Amino acid sequence: xxxxxxDATSGPARAGRLTLPHGTVETPAFLPVGTQGTVRALSPRDxxxxxxELVLANTYHLHVRPGEEVVAKLGGLHRFMAWDRPLLxxxxxxxxxxxxxxxxxxxxxxxxxxxVDGGRRTITPERAVEIQWTLGADIAMxxxxxxxxxxxxxTARDAMERTLRWLERCARRHDELKALxxxxxxxxxxxxxxxxxxxxxxxxxxxxxxxxxxGVHLTLREAGLGRILDxxxxxxxxxxxLSVGEPKQLMYDMLExxxxxxxxxxxxxxxxxxxxADLVAAVERGxxxxxxxxxxxxxxxxxxxxxxxxxNIRNAEHREDPRPLxxxxxxxxxxxxxxxxxxxxxxxxxxxxxxxxxxxxxxFLIRLAAEMRAAIRARDFPRWADxxxxxxxxxxxx
Amino acid sequence: xxxxxxDATSGPARAGRLTLPHGTVETPAFLPVGTQGTVRALSPRDxxxxxxELVLANTYHLHVRPGEEVVAKLGGLHRFMAWDRPLLxxxxxxxxxxxxxxxxxxxxxxxxxxxVDGGRRTITPERAVEIQWTLGADIAMxxxxxxxxxxxxxTARDAMERTLRWLERCARRHDELKALxxxxxxxxxxxxxxxxxxxxxxxxxxxxxxxxxxGVHLTLREAGLGRILDxxxxxxxxxxxLSVGEPKQLMYDMLExxxxxxxxxxxxxxxxxxxxADLVAAVERGxxxxxxxxxxxxxxxxxxxxxxxxxNIRNAEHREDPRPLxxxxxxxxxxxxxxxxxxxxxxxxxxxxxxxxxxxxxxFLIRLAAEMRAAIRARDFPRWADxxxxxxxxxxxx
Numbered sequence: 001x002x003x004x005x006x007d008a009t010s011g012p013a014r015a016g017r018l019t020l021p022h023g024t025v026e027t028p029a030f031l032p033v034g035t036q037g038t039v040r041a042l043s044p045r046d047x048x049x050x051x052x053e054l055v056l057a058n059t060y061h062l063h064v065r066p067g068e069e070v071v072a073k074l075g076g077l078h079r080f081m082a083w084d085r086p087l088l089x090x091x092x093x094x095x096x097x098x099x100x101x102x103x104x105x106x107x108x109x110x111x112x113x114x115x116v117d118g119g120r121r122t123i124t125p126e127r128a129v130e131i132q133w134t135l136g137a138d139i140a141m142x143x144x145x146x147x148x149x150x151x152x153x154x155t156a157r158d159a160m161e162r163t164l165r166w167l168e169r170c171a172r173r174h175d176e177l178k179a180l181x182x183x184x185x186x187x188x189x190x191x192x193x194x195x196x197x198x199x200x201x202x203x204x205x206x207x208x209x210x211x212x213x214x215g216v217h218l219t220l221r222e223a224g225l226g227r228i229l230d231x232x233x234x235x236x237x238x239x240x241x242l243s244v245g246e247p248k249q250l251m252y253d254m255l256e257x258x259x260x261x262x263x264x265x266x267x268x269x270x271x272x273x274x275x276x277a278d279l280v281a282a283v284e285r286g287x288x289x290x291x292x293x294x295x296x297x298x299x300x301x302x303x304x305x306x307x308x309x310x311x312n313i314r315n316a317e318h319r320e321d322p323r324p325l326x327x328x329x330x331x332x333x334x335x336x337x338x339x340x341x342x343x344x345x346x347x348x349x350x351x352x353x354x355x356x357x358x359x360x361x362x363x364f365l366i367r368l369a370a371e372m373r374a375a376i377r378a379r380d381f382p383r384w385a386d387x388x389x390x391x392x393x394x395x396x397x398x
Numbered sequence: 399x400x401x402x403x404x405d406a407t408s409g410p411a412r413a414g415r416l417t418l419p420h421g422t423v424e425t426p427a428f429l430p431v432g433t434q435g436t437v438r439a440l441s442p443r444d445x446x447x448x449x450x451e452l453v454l455a456n457t458y459h460l461h462v463r464p465g466e467e468v469v470a471k472l473g474g475l476h477r478f479m480a481w482d483r484p485l486l487x488x489x490x491x492x493x494x495x496x497x498x499x500x501x502x503x504x505x506x507x508x509x510x511x512x513x514v515d516g517g518r519r520t521i522t523p524e525r526a527v528e529i530q531w532t533l534g535a536d537i538a539m540x541x542x543x544x545x546x547x548x549x550x551x552x553t554a555r556d557a558m559e560r561t562l563r564w565l566e567r568c569a570r571r572h573d574e575l576k577a578l579x580x581x582x583x584x585x586x587x588x589x590x591x592x593x594x595x596x597x598x599x600x601x602x603x604x605x606x607x608x609x610x611x612x613g614v615h616l617t618l619r620e621a622g623l624g625r626i627l628d629x630x631x632x633x634x635x636x637x638x639x640l641s642v643g644e645p646k647q648l649m650y651d652m653l654e655x656x657x658x659x660x661x662x663x664x665x666x667x668x669x670x671x672x673x674x675a676d677l678v679a680a681v682e683r684g685x686x687x688x689x690x691x692x693x694x695x696x697x698x699x700x701x702x703x704x705x706x707x708x709x710n711i712r713n714a715e716h717r718e719d720p721r722p723l724x725x726x727x728x729x730x731x732x733x734x735x736x737x738x739x740x741x742x743x744x745x746x747x748x749x750x751x752x753x754x755x756x757x758x759x760x761x762f763l764i765r766l767a768a769e770m771r772a773a774i775r776a777r778d779f780p781r782w783a784d785x786x787x788x789x790x791x792x793x794x795x796x
Contacts, residue, residue, distance in 0.1 A: 037742065041749040045730065066717065066742045073718045074738045082734045319464065320471045332443065336480045340472045344435065344464045351439040351752060 002207050002235040004267045010381035012259050012286035015373040018054075018236075018267050020086040020138040021205045022078065025053040027267060028283045028372050030274065030365040031088065031291035036061045037071070037081045040296045041355040042362065044082045050331060050363040051370070055083055056291045059131050059141075060092035060099075064114045064121070068134040076136035087137035088291075091128045091170075093144035093163075093211070094240065094272070105145060107162070125169040133177045133206060141238060142170040144211040149245025156215030159241075160224050163213045164231075171232060174208045209269065211240040216250045218257050225261060237262065238269040239287075243278070251278075255285035262286065276305055276368055277392060280385050283372050290369075295361030300354045302346045305364040309392055311339075313357065318343040331363035332356070400605050400633040402665045408779035410657050410684040413771040416452075416634075416665050418484040418536040419603040420476065423451040425665060426681045426770050428672065428763040429486065429689035434459045435469070435479045438694045439753040440760065442480045448729060448761040449768070453481055454689045457529050457539075458490035458497075462512045462519070466532040474534035485535035486689075489526045489568075491542035491561075491609070492638065492670070503543060505560070523567040531575045531604060539636060540568040542609040547643025554613030557639075558622050561611045562629075569630060572606045607667065609638040614648045616655050623659060635660065636667040637685075641676070649676075653683035660684065674703055674766055675790060678783050681770050688767075693759030698752045700744045703762040707790055709737075711755065716741040729761035730754070 004027075006016040018025040032039045032047060035058045039047060047055060062071060071080045078084055096103060101113035102120070109124030123131075128143035143166050147159035210228045214220030228237070239258070242251045255270070262268055267288045273279070274292020282290065295305065302314045306326040311318075313325070321339035329335075333342070333356040345353030375384035402425075404414040416423040430437045430445060433456045437445060445453060460469060469478045476482055491508075494501060499511040500518070507522030521529075526541035541564050545557035608626045612618030626635070637656070640649045653668070660666055665686045671677070672690020680688065693703065700712045704724040709716075711723070719737035727733075731740070731754040743751030773782035 036746045036748055037739070038748050038750045041753075043730070043750060043753070044734065061746075065746055066738070070718055070738065070742070074720055074736050080736070080739055080742075082739070320468055322472055332441070336442070338472050338478070340464070340468065341435070341478050341480070344468070344478075348434045348459075348463055350434055350436050351749065352436045352441060354749060355439075355441070355753070 001205070004235070004265065006264070008377040008379070010376040010379045011284070013283050013372070013376045013381040014286060014288060015376040016267070016288065018288075020054070020207075022084060022086045022138050023053065025086055025289075026370070026373060027288040028279070028369045028376075029054060029289055030279065030362075030369045031056045031289060032362050033058075033291050033293045033296070034081060034083075035293070036065070037077065039358075039362070040293075041300065041351075041358045042296070046355075046359055047083065047362075048085075050359060051366045052085070052362065054086040054088060054138075054289075056088050056090060057081070057135070057137065058092065058095055059089045059128060059135065060095035060123070062089075062135060063092065063123070063131050064116045068131045072134050072136075078136065086139070088139040089132045089135055089137040089141065090271070090291075091132065091141040091143040091211070092123055093128070093141075094146050096123060097146045098244075105162070107165075109143075125166040126173040129170045129173040129177070129208065133174070136206065138206065139236065140174065140206055140208045142167045142208060142210050144213055144240055146213065146241050146244065147215050149216075151215045153215075153217050153220065156213070156217050156241075157220055159215075160213040160220050163211065164224060164227050167210050167228065167231065171208060171210075174206075178206075207235045209236040209238050210234055211238040211271070213241045215241055216246050216254060218254065221254065221258060222261060225258070229263060234266060236267045236269060236289075238271050240271045242270065243273045248278070252281050252285065255282055255287065259286040274365060276365065277389065279365065279368060280372065280388055283376075284381070284385055290365075295365055296358040299358035299361040302353070302357060304357050305361050307388075307391055308394065313339065313342050313353075314346050315343075325357075325360055326364065329360060329363060329367065331360050333360040333363075399603070402633070402663065404662070406775040406777070408774040408777045409682065411681050411770070411774045411779040412684060412686060413774040414665070414686065416686075418452070418605075420482060420484045420536050421451065423484055423687075424768070424771060425686040426677070426767045426774075427452060427687055428677065428760075428767045429454045429687060430760050431456075431689050431691045431694070432479060432481075433691070434463070435475065437756075437760070438691075439698065439749075439756045440694070444730075444753075444757055445481065445760075446483075448757060449764045450483070450760065452484040452486060452536075452687075454486045454488060455479070455533070455535065456490065456493055457487045457526060457533065458493035458521070460487075460533060461490065461521070461529050462514045466529045470532050470534075476534065484537070486537040487530045487533055487535040487539065488669070488689075489530065489539040489541040489609070490521055491526070491539075492544050494521060495544045496642075503560070505563075507541075523564040524571040527568045527571040527575070527606065531572070534604065536604065537634065538572065538604055538606045540565045540606060540608050542611055542638055544611065544639050544642065545613050547614075549613045551613075551615050551618065554611070554615050554639075555618055557613075558611040558618050561609065562622060562625050565608050565626065566629065569606060569608075572604075576604070605633045607634040607636050608632055609636040609669070611639045613639055614644050614652060616652065619652065619656055620659060623656070627661060632664060634665045634667060634687075636669050638669045640668065641671045646676070650679050650683065653680055653685065657684040672763065674763065675787065677763065677766055678770065678786055681774075682779070682783055688763075693763055694756040697755035697757075697759040700751070700755060702755050703759050705786075705789055706792065711737065711740050711751075712744050713741075723755075723758055724762065727758060727761060727765065729758050731758040731761075 003019040103112040132140035269289035401417040501510040530538035667687035716737040
């Protein structure tokens with residue numbers, strides 16, 4: 001069950017509702033990242049408490065550890081991580097290209113070195129789809145070839161063309177899996193070379209989204225978009241290969257140029273973007289979904305998002321500060337603890353600090369998305385975005 | 399407000415209720431340890447969820463970081479750590495003796511090296527009481543001299559005698575602080591050399607408990623006990639200097655020998671004891687209160703308490719195990735996650751694992767205390783304890 005309904009627009013910004021097998025996602029939405037089947041330092045109850053509606057997990061990481069067969073034997077990814085709401089699995093393409101160690105891209109797929117045991121493994125488009133099918137998320141992503149942020153047009157074209165050829169293979173394999181009779185009841189097979197595991201989902205209950213590549217080259221992106229849309233009737237569209245090292249303004253310009261060309265009826269997912277100002281800029285340019293490790297990674301480093309810009313809680317100025325981290329925030333961290341206590345937790349290297357700042361940062365982005373929805377529904381997004389930006393970039397006031 | 403009522407006994411085992419300014423504690427009770435003003439990896443909501451009624455914090459640690467003045471400025475220890483239920487602060491005596499680094503015991507007090515900045519500091523009995531008054535816990539502990547587990551009788555006597563002299567000084571200073579007019583409203587003073595800070599408690603709202611030392615020498619313990627009881631009308635009595643390296647049986651024997659000599663009306667607090675089998679053995683010997691870092695420390699190492707003995711969740715046997723850690727447990731960890739997932743969290747070095755096993759282990763000891771209360775109230779403790787021990791020590795079944 002996949003449905004996307006846009007109920008309001010304000011300029012290019014859109015507010016809507018994405019219905020998935022495991023529930024509904026209000027858009028614009030921020031997806032917390034649970035790389036290894038857990039959003040670092042947060043529990044499923046925490047995620048529920050901060051209002052997460054869709055969580056991302058990483059195919060690459062779960063494939064190398066604990067392995068998708070283990071996840072399947074433990075009831076599939078939803079049951080495994082005790083998250084009964086919508087899940088999306090990234091295909092592993094980005095991870096294979098961004099992690100350290102050996103990798104070799106061939107037309108068939110990518111051979112790489114596992115960051116866990118150093119062993120050589122190969123992921124093909126078909127395998128990426130099979131692994132994701134076995135994990136059983138609501139949304140699977142096509143296996144893509146990501147070019148670096150500064151790639152020239154030839155390199156970017158090569159990666160994009162390969163991504164398009166792989167997309168066809170992904171879609172074909174996904175269709176085959178969906179056509180399997182009663183996939184839910186297939187018994188596990190563990191013989192070497194036979195990796196396909198039963199899905200915990202009924203065969204029709206997973207959708208596959210394509211990823212548009214093309215680097216910072218609009219002509220490539222336009223061509224790629226046309227060919228993706230020619231390829232089938234998708235339920236969503238991801239924009240990959242941005243926020244990978246190129247200047248921010250190039251990303252904004254690309255989103256602005258793409259926006260009128262994107263089909264209006266598909267949810268648009270900008271992959272790997274998660275700084276507050278980037279979310280606002282991307283929603284202004286018509287994006288609906290985002291994921292990023294920034295809120296949890298920064299939280300673990302003691303950096304907190306606030307409406308007045310980032311706060312480093314380790315700073316000595318917070319030592320005796322009885323105020324909450326963010327007076328506008330309703331999260332457990334902000335309604336329970338002082339900045340002075342949070343600073344103490346970081347200075348004393350207490351685990352609770354990592355959790356409390358991660359919790360707040362994720363809540364901050366989810367609230368930001370909710371505020372954007374409200375502004376769009378009030379047909380007031382451009383004015384709201386300007387006011388938000390003015391406050392956020394007035395550095396020093398936090 | 400301090401009251402201790404015993405409502406049932408079963409042999410030497412007692413069940414009762416300790417009333418403190420911030421609430422009531424059912425005994426026997428296990429106190430989770432929040433060394434630095436946080437029970438490692440757990441939030442106050444977690445502590446409430448697992449049924450903690452009394453939490454311990456460490457005077458030494460909070461004195462060296464962030465400093466008791468900071469805690470006082472942030473509203474006192476209850477407000478600081480957002481725990482509005484009963485708190486107990488250890489005096490720092492045990493920490494000063496057990497942490498690495500320079501220390502010199504003089505009659506006046508102890509000079510030691512801070513584990514945070516390496517600086518030399520001195521804690522006297524008076525300072526220990528002042529710091530605890532400033533922190534504002536419900537129960538403060540007297541500053542004691544702990545002899546090592548294997549100390550000969552001369553060393554143990556020396557430490558015990560000093561502890562008794564220090565107890566007199568602690569009690570005098572505590573009485574002076576309680577007699578201060580309207581201590582609650584004293585304004586903060588920060589001039590160098592003037593460390594006394596306003597308590598967040600009304601002057602009558604903190605009690606001081608003595609600590610009985612004497613090592614494994616019953617004659618010393620008996621003499622010390624008599625002199626403590628001669629010294630005043632206490633609201634509780636702690637047994638220190640056990641579980642510090644001596645054989646377990648010696649600790650059990652000492653508790654058994656002391657039990658008929660202890661005043662029946664005072665709550666008995668066995669400091670630093672927290673393994674499941676030790677709790678049961680000590681309750682059998684008339685102890686009411688316990689604290690220990692074992693549940694959280696072991697939890698962070700992947701070791702979980704279960705009714706069938708400890709389980710190391712890292713073991714490969716748990717890889718695909720869909721069962722809960724402890725099928726009898728009602729905690730979030732056991733009602734939500736499989737052993738396979740918990741193992742994955744530890745193998746993948748995810749922070750959530752540290753929290754989930756800590757949470758379970760604390761809940762395990764709190765449930766154990768509750769089960770003991772029920773068995774005592776059913777006048778059935780000896781039989782219950784034998785059955786519990788039989789199951790717990792049948793190793794291999796977990």
